[in-house]
Amino acid sequence: MWQAGHVIVQLFTLSVDPISVKMAALCMEESIYNLLPQITEKTFKAPRYVSAFKPYVKRTIEQSKAQWKTIGPPKVQVPSPQDFLQKHSKEPKLPERKPQRKKKLELTVPKRTDHPVMGVHSKKNFINSNAANVIMGVPKKPVPICVDRRQGDKFILEPSGLIPKYLKKKEYGLIPKYVTKRNEEVQRAQEEYDAYIKETLRQKAMKRLSDEERETLLEGLKKNWEEVHHAFQSLSVEIDTLPKKLHKEKLETQMKQLEHDIHTIEKHKIIYIANK
DSSP states (O other): OHHHHHHHHHHHHOTTOHHHHHHHHHHHHTOGGGGSOOOOOOOOOOOOOOOTTHHHHHHHHHHHOOTTTTTOOSOOOOOOTTSOOOTTOSSOOOOOOOOOOOOOOOOOOOOSSOOOOOSOOSSOOHHHHHHHHHHHSOOOOOOOEEEOSTTOOEEESGGGTOSOGGGGSTTTTSOOHHHHHHHHHHHHHHHHHHHHHHHHHHHTOOEEOOHHHHHHHHHHHHHHHHHHHHHHHTSOSOOOSHHHHHHHHHHHHHHHHHHHHHHHHHHOSOOEEOOO
């Protein structure tokens, strides 16, 4: 048993040696497991599918199928030999024309006093009518054409665009209504804009000071300068701290600004004030 297993392992590892293959086959035949009966499994095939509606379908087909469906009707009326097909027998025929009765004309001899009717013609005189139509008719105007090649190629001149037919229109040379309307809208918008600008300038226009207001303003500036100058003169002689220095610089700046304003107002007699 161990030798057989060993030979099988050797068979799989060294499959090139033919002697080992024969020994392995003999060992397999002489194995004790070969004495056991082998049970063969039977394969069961599924039953064939049969529809449950097969009888119903078969019965329905038998009921709806006629006996003459494929063979033809059992009895057919055979035409007689006397009624054979003739030529033009199936073509439609017009009904027979009935004879019309002719009216009898009574011919009488005209009397001596009878006069024939004048100006009545039984037939049309084509020669005279054609001559009258030609005499009274208006001659046709030739269609204007343009020949563009020496071979005689031509085309109608009117739809070509070479004839200035738009000059004959009533509206030719007039300004269209939509252009006039647009110009009026533009002019109205420009007038509204000009009115807005004029009103804005009027509101922002500079106001001129009168002589009385100028003198009052000048006196007020001088009075302010005197008050600042009095405060400047009241300062201590020795300025040794930072707040004193800042206060002195502030007073000097105010005095300079007031002096500048007083000089400007005295120099200009007419003064305008801009509205903010």
